[in-house]
Amino acid sequence: MKTNETPLVQLQGAGARKDGQWLVRGVDLSVAAGEIVTLIGPNGSGKSTTAKMSLGILRPTEGRAERRRGLKVGYVPQKLAIDWTLPLSVRRFLRLTNPLSDDECLGALEETGAGRLIDADMRSLSGGETQRVMLARAIARHPDLLVLDEPVQGVDYAGEIAIYDLISSIRSSLGCGVLLISHDLHVVMAASDQVICLNGHVCCRGTPSDVSRDDNYRALFGARTGTALAVYEHHHDHVHLPDGRVRHMDGSLCTDFPGEHHGHDGHQHHETGGLTNAG
Amino acid sequence: MLDDFFTRALIAGVGVAVVSGPLGCFIVWRRMAYFGDTLSHAALLGVALSLLLDINTIVAVGITSVVLALLLLGLRRGNSLSSDAILGLLSHSALALGLVCLAFMTWVRVDLLGLLFGDILAVTALDIAMIYGGGALVLGGLILIWRPLFATTVNPDLAAAEGLRPERAELVFMLLTATVIAISLKIIGALLITALLIIPAAAARRLSSTPEQMAVFAAVAGAASVVGGLYASLFYDTPSGPSIVVAAMVLFGVSLVPGGRLVRRIRAKAQGGRP
Helix, strand or coil: CCCCCCCCEEEEEEEEEECCEEEEEEEEEEECCCCEEEEECCCCCCHHHHHHHHHCCCCCCEEEEEECCCCCEEEECCCCCCCCCCCCEHHHHHCCCCCCCHHHHHHHHHHCCCHHHCCCEHHHCCHHHHHHHHHHHHHHCCCCEEEEECCCCCCCHHHHHHHHHHHHHHHHHHCCEEEEEECCCCEEECCCCEEEEECCCEEEEECCHHHHHCHHHHHHHCHHHHCCEEECEEECCEEECCCCCEEECCCCEECCCCCCCCCCCCCEEECCCCEECCC | CCCCHHHHHHHHHHHHHHHHHHHHHHHHHCCCHHHHHHHHHHHHHHHHHHHHHCCCHHHHHHHHHHHHHHHHHHHHHHCCCCHHHHHHHHHHHHHHHHHHHHHHCCCCCCCHHHHHHCCHHHCCHHHHHHHHHHHHHHHHHHHHHHHHHHHHHHCHHHHHHCCCCHHHHHHHHHHHHHHHHHHHHHHHCCCCHHHHHHHHHHHHHCCCCCHHHHHHHHHHHHHHHHHHHHHHHHHHCCCHHHHHHHHHHHHHHHHHCHHHHHHHHHHHHHHHHCC
């Protein structure tokens, strides 16, 4: 990993608590310029909370969150609910947080393959079109850090590959850092420099590149997908109890909950390639 | 010119409408109609306060609305009760409390109907000055926070992530709404203020293709409703507030007929040809 320069954002032992419940604890994370970091995990595992702590939307209850001074963020939210009373064209949506000329709008849209949509109404767009338009809006700002919350949600398989390819090419052309959130445990971008698996804490982290080179994987999904997608699948060998304790498969209870607690036998990884078990 | 009560009412009403139109768009977009209702019902409490302390009505109503707006913002942050229930509770409690307070003050004679439904006879030159002063302040404030507030309306997380400080924009917006309610009270009455925020915005919706256009059209629709409503009020001797609201409703109805669709189609065509 190229982390020589100062990171764009950095979390150190960060955790957030709401209504007496820890949403996520003990997260260490850093994103440098030109680096793609992917957060994966099931629903409610603290992915969005972690992203919000990194962005400063949410103040960490414990630990530290640091951002480089003057950091310019481009954010692609998970969902966009536009009220019917709001007349919003794609062009106007692109100018939501900073002024842009018509040429800049069109340029960004063409980069994401959505140039023909410039005068469309936001509410008339399909799921995939909306994702492309939101991505165009985020990159039109020329951000230092691009944060994407489940950017392939509601996009079909071919579109998913196209968007992942697009994200890697944007990373190269803008030289920005990318923080990608995905609820999909099975598929992540091969271009990710680092994959962090969350489940209320950091379960494990590593690079997916070895996975995409795996022969079995290629045989399963075809060579084309191998360049854009990687399988990253594992089963958890422990259960999180409602009170925050962890029960392992052998029935033992782990009460010192926080942090990366896999000193024991860790996870049973399947096709884990280059993944290393943290902790 | 200001000697004539009707001229004063017209000037004041148009001033109110021009401000409440753009602000009302945000109320509609953000689905805060009930919030506006709560603040306006609390205006009556402000009136009671102004009589009790012998201070200017608009100032007293403004202060009451601001306090209530801040209270609501705090309660909403706390997230302990559903905001719908909180609003319902505060809205009617404030209205009832205001009415009870007024009933207790036997030493003052209050035209309750005028307070609830507006009274064009009550508009003074000082009121006009306050409406235009306050209105200019609100419009200026709205222009200043337009980008962050609009981005927050579309997606609060996005606005926060990109450094637009949504909380600050929301706070300013609530203060602006409270101010508009204070300056609208005399013309339209406590029960119907929200109508002047919402109906012109709704009427403008079908004719507009950008949010900024909708704000301008809402101001125009509001002003037209005020002029129409006040003339109707004069001729038919009806209370001014309901007359203005009925006029706004008629405008909304007109915006629904196919003619409106035709205007939109022509506009869409004109826009399609531009780039």
